[in-house]
Amino acid sequence: MKNYLELSVLGILAFTLSLIVIPLMRIAAKKIQLVDVPNFRKVHDTSIPLIGGLVIGMIVFILMLASGNDIWKEMLPIFTTSYIMLFVGALDDKTDIRAIYKLGIQLCVSIIIATSGIRVSSLYGLFGIYEISIYLQYILTVLIITTAVNSFNLIDGIDGLAGSVAGIGFCLFFIISLVEGNFSLARIGILFIGSILAFLKYNFSKKNKIFLGNSGALFLGYLLICLGIYLTKFDHHETDFPYGIFFILFVFTIPVMDSVRVYADRILRGKSAFKADKTHIHHHLLDLGLSHKNITLTFLAINILILAIQMIFFKSYSVYTIFLSFIAFILIFKLIKAINLFITWKKKIKTMENTIELKSEN
Template identity: 40%
Template structure:
């Protein structure tokens, strides 16, 4: 946990080259792995269970690095990353408490507290502060490592498999939004890291929804996906619930894209209509 501080502060103070940032993240993931926090198994998702050692290592490194950066990409609006972090940490804290990881729960709740304080300034107009890359990278890091730890913890408390849904649901929006955007960029022939305005919050903004409302909507989407996931899980297994949550997410993004297309065509037609 202490490693978080070091990386974050270093990053914002000096604009570190991307490859260096990536290597630091990989090294940190390695540390995490060697301390025993690792993805050991897929717990029945898609029917896969215990993983071989090398797969564990590779998957853990990739997932930690991936989620850390995906969360960073979410920091595009005031209150979005902060709100998302609070919501995620609260859900995780409940999961931690129920699986007797009291130390972790305490840390998460403390973070929630400081995030609330942070949001107070982040959302104001005169005394605005931002979390920067330091903030979002370290929060992402805390998020994913807690997730992995809790996955390990809940597998030893087999009467609470539903908790896994909660863990996954907080990850779906940042991770799959990032994947969706990368795929779209690659298909258009561009580099996946080239900036454009197609993230989830951009889509809401381009239909004309204001900043603060967008943040609220995205948070409610996360909450809805979590609830929906739980409801579906009550009737079916873990694979179906996860697939259902993914489908929900993709329907939201498709609808937004569709609406954007309509607006684009409407503007195009307006131009045709009034030109001579």
């Protein structure tokens, strides 16, 4: 009972302190021009402070130290490299670091994580493979981390989306920690949940809006994928749906699939795979006229649907899990595009009818 009370207090503290700090950080961000300036790809038309990630990182760090949570020692490589990513993201928000340099830093911190022993060590029966060699563990861990981080960063395009996915991810992490009876890990989860909820309050605000920023997207994306890999130590391959894999699939399936689709589409159109545009799934949902909140809910619903497919086929048809999931995602995306096309043609027909009526009246 004492542990649950402590968790409740930590969550409330994280939420309250974040609410207090955010207005102060907004003022500071505007003074040093740490803001997101509108352009043709942005869905906002005013400069917005990029402090969400910085506030979350700062509050969690302070409360984690104050709570005396010894899990820091065991997870030092994860948290140290996570805050490196937070710092790099903040620099990118301010000075716009070249993509190749950011990728280089991501590779370096991923190698540090793999070297520390936090690695993907099994394919869980995918293609009939379970345990993998140490060399493949390093390669796969680095590849998974860099892919997940960049994919998560790309969903931070509308209000609430990346923050909500991260928040639900930490809720799942919190639940898994409680199931395992690991209250030290649960403290990490509840601190992030409280701070992210405070961020979302301001992120959805019209008057005092803030953004997560590259600092927050890189920080949260990197931390979530590393925590997912860390959770694989609790997996029981023969009897249960693996915790770590379940966690990773829930948080990163749609971001990764959408990134693969976007990159492939750009290449097929003769464009650079890394040239930014407005073709991500949340942009298409925005074209349907959905609000940012409804887009976030739709995104999460699609995520749950794809995850259900993965859970159903994970045991018996693991070889086909990725293929079936991707096909389902593409079909959903095609449906969204078809609805968009229908709405566009309906508007054109309505415009033509109005034009004809005006001409006939004249």
